[in-house]
Amino acid sequence: MRVLALAAAFAALLLAQPNPRVGFYQWESPIRDALLPSPLFTAPSLIERAGAGLFRIYVGSRFDYLHPVLSPQRFEGVAHCTPVDILRLSRYRHVVEHPALRTIILTVYPSRDYGGGCDDINLSRPGIGAALDDEYRQMFALSEYLLNTYGNLDKTVILANTEADNRMLEIMRHTGSSELAIRNMIAWQNTRFRAVDQARRRHPNTRLKLLNAFEIALVNLAIEQQGYRFVKSPRGRWNALRDVVPKASFDLLSYSAYESTNAPFETGVIDSPPEGTGQRLARDLTLIARETSKPVMIGELGIPRDVYDRLPSGGVEPRLASALAAIRRLRPAYVVFWQVYDAPAGRLEPVEFGWLDPARAPSRLLLEFVRSYR
Amino acid sequence: MILVGLLLVSALWLSIGRDPALAPREPWPRGLSAEAVALWQRALGLTARNPAPAILVSRYQFEHLRPLRSWQDMERLRNYVEWADRAESVGFNGTEVDADASTGDLILLRLPRSRVLVRGGEVRDPIGFTVLPVKRDGRQRIPAVQAVSQVPVPTLALNFPRRLMPVIHAVVPRSMTIVEIYGEGFSGSRIRVFSEDSEAQVLYAGANQINAAVAALDRVAVEVDGFRSDWCEVRR
Numbered sequence: 001m002r003v004l005a006l007a008a009a010f011a012a013l014l015l016a017q018p019n020p021r022v023g024f025y026q027w028e029s030p031i032r033d034a035l036l037p038s039p040l041f042t043a044p045s046l047i048e049r050a051g052a053g054l055f056r057i058y059v060g061s062r063f064d065y066l067h068p069v070l071s072p073q074r075f076e077g078v079a080h081c082t083p084v085d086i087l088r089l090s091r092y093r094h095v096v097e098h099p100a101l102r103t104i105i106l107t108v109y110p111s112r113d114y115g116g117g118c119d120d121i122n123l124s125r126p127g128i129g130a131a132l133d134d135e136y137r138q139m140f141a142l143s144e145y146l147l148n149t150y151g152n153l154d155k156t157v158i159l160a161n162t163e164a165d166n167r168m169l170e171i172m173r174h175t176g177s178s179e180l181a182i183r184n185m186i187a188w189q190n191t192r193f194r195a196v197d198q199a200r201r202r203h204p205n206t207r208l209k210l211l212n213a214f215e216i217a218l219v220n221l222a223i224e225q226q227g228y229r230f231v232k233s234p235r236g237r238w239n240a241l242r243d244v245v246p247k248a249s250f251d252l253l254s255y256s257a258y259e260s261t262n263a264p265f266e267t268g269v270i271d272s273p274p275e276g277t278g279q280r281l282a283r284d285l286t287l288i289a290r291e292t293s294k295p296v297m298i299g300e301l302g303i304p305r306d307v308y309d310r311l312p313s314g315g316v317e318p319r320l321a322s323a324l325a326a327i328r329r330l331r332p333a334y335v336v337f338w339q340v341y342d343a344p345a346g347r348l349e350p351v352e353f354g355w356l357d358p359a360r361a362p363s364r365l366l367l368e369f370v371r372s373y374r
Numbered sequence: 375m376i377l378v379g380l381l382l383v384s385a386l387w388l389s390i391g392r393d394p395a396l397a398p399r400e401p402w403p404r405g406l407s408a409e410a411v412a413l414w415q416r417a418l419g420l421t422a423r424n425p426a427p428a429i430l431v432s433r434y435q436f437e438h439l440r441p442l443r444s445w446q447d448m449e450r451l452r453n454y455v456e457w458a459d460r461a462e463s464v465g466f467n468g469t470e471v472d473a474d475a476s477t478g479d480l481i482l483l484r485l486p487r488s489r490v491l492v493r494g495g496e497v498r499d500p501i502g503f504t505v506l507p508v509k510r511d512g513r514q515r516i517p518a519v520q521a522v523s524q525v526p527v528p529t530l531a532l533n534f535p536r537r538l539m540p541v542i543h544a545v546v547p548r549s550m551t552i553v554e555i556y557g558e559g560f561s562g563s564r565i566r567v568f569s570e571d572s573e574a575q576v577l578y579a580g581a582n583q584i585n586a587a588v589a590a591l592d593r594v595a596v597e598v599d600g601f602r603s604d605w606c607e608v609r610r
Contacts, residue, residue: 115473116463176434228438
């Protein structure tokens, strides 16, 4: 009887802790008065209140969670905007140091100045040796900074990219060469992993766990050349899962599940039966697991309410229920929901992705999942 | 010195009689679809990903851009925006471009071609902005002096058509001789379908789908009231 009571108390205590395997992304800053001075200050408490212990943010030079993307005012007063320079800013430190956040995923992009100020490192060139040197230096410096500064914290920090397939598509469109895109993507990811790994080897006894994730987006679709243009297509030839993953090193493979959650890839028709959402997600997670021996995580899972709640076939809730059932069955290492707040309106794109946006009550289904997916 | 002199003279000449109140509020005509307006806003840099005046763009894509045939030549406009609306910027201070670039790049200056004084090699893009060549890899300064001018961008004729140009999204074979053509801008009084050099028989024509009997399953173009789409290969 006492053992049972102790076990129940232990389980209750565990469930009361923020869940480090589940959390939320916040990409671009929604510029709203209610969120000033920065969503990086406001989002962690919303995440904690939801019972989650994971937060994913962007650490790169294209936006600073204060100004719009590529605003000339971004990172005013910051000399170089390398990832370490950025992470030293108080709003970013607030995220890393927040006691409820046991898992922090940083979508990290080292920077270079091509004449117009800080920007992501350009991979659309045949010779990217110097760019990879910068990538290595900045990724290594970031890893060292994290291990030195936060090495005694019981946290996991995952350094990731965002959707390698889109980066490959950009390179192909810029250069006309699929071969160059694949080659540069492999070299880039291996450089990033090497930097993280070498820093880890210098700090073997830290409590902080530092990992590197490689994120892909396309599983069933791939990139196809139509005339001079490169497009995503069910009949496509190249994607990161097929062409990069087998030759790249990483600790985790991250899947940005937008392709799978929101529409059948064959048709792209969003008004389809909600129960298909989980079937597709399960299919894709199974396919991905066949391509790697490393743990798989869901790096992004989002369903915009302003689009899906209007569909005759059913809104966000039944689709979410279907997706969550698939996740419970396949048990990916981490699950990241896209995203905390709604996106800024006025761009002819879906807006209401925000799972925890104060504009509405959060989904009970989601909250129950966040607390119970251990 | 010559460039500076030219700049001052042209500024003085063009400023005479200039009345800002006469400037049109929107550089595109009324009646365009919401998507067309959104694309023009991005093309002109009004809602572009990067509002900077000088953008690093692809030489490969530029070589394949084609002239616009109407304000709603959607496929070519989308291709233009895909090429021009890039995040990567370079420096521009009104007299020179400062860029770390490669020969696979070009520099798009969001200024009318007639408002930029350069040494040579520059060209005009499909809507009238200036495109500078990159002649070597690495960090470089390219002289490009911004002059004053009333020439607007886009530099399209006043009577430029507004009509939706036919665009083929996909051609799917239904048999050895019949294809289903999916796209937009297929509404009109005279619909024709071409398969390579021969004209095909139109079996059905709707706003977004045409069925036709073709001589060969290779590539197809649709012509609506005399305006022809780009060729599209039949899916196999």
